[in-house]
Amino acid sequence: MTDNATTVSLLDEVLATEKRSLVLRLADANPFVTWAGVRAADTLRPIIREQAEHADWLSEAILQRGGAPSWAPPDPRTGSIHYVDLVYLLPRIVRDEQHLLQVCESAAARAADPSANELIRRIAGRHRQHLEQLASVAAARA
Numbered sequence: 001m002t003d004n005a006t007t008v009s010l011l012d013e014v015l016a017t018e019k020r021s022l023v024l025r026l027a028d029a030n031p032f033v034t035w036a037g038v039r040a041a042d043t044l045r046p047i048i049r050e051q052a053e054h055a056d057w058l059s060e061a062i063l064q065r066g067g068a069p070s071w072a073p074p075d076p077r078t079g080s081i082h083y084v085d086l087v088y089l090l091p092r093i094v095r096d097e098q099h100l101l102q103v104c105e106s107a108a109a110r111a112a113d114p115s116a117n118e119l120i121r122r123i124a125g126r127h128r129q130h131l132e133q134l135a136s137v138a139a140a141r142a
Helices: 001-018 022-029 036-066 076-082 084-108 113-142
Strands: none
Touching: 001 084, 001 113, 022 036, 022 076, 022 113, 036 076, 036 084, 076 113, 084 113
């Protein structure tokens, strides 16, 4: 594989993981928000927007390198989140964010292309912030 093809493949790997994230499914799934979950919902709204932005950034980076972003269907395990209490989903959301961060860190360690590396690291930094924000929500509930 050429360096460009390797970079496109790496970016596509991160893109597929982002597209299959639980957080992106929350907007469609419409989990139930009780009074106890209002702060979590307020915290998650910008996180959902940012993760959609990550997918856009990655798609653009792939297109700029002459690649085609692959289609990634939603994770079928997220089919169980419709109308479930958002507070109940928080531990699962945290685990998913941790997984996204691990994928980004692994990809960044393998990315030889400086601009792809910077993009993946920027996304990883946002996932770290998301985890901090979710930890703050969990601490407030304790």
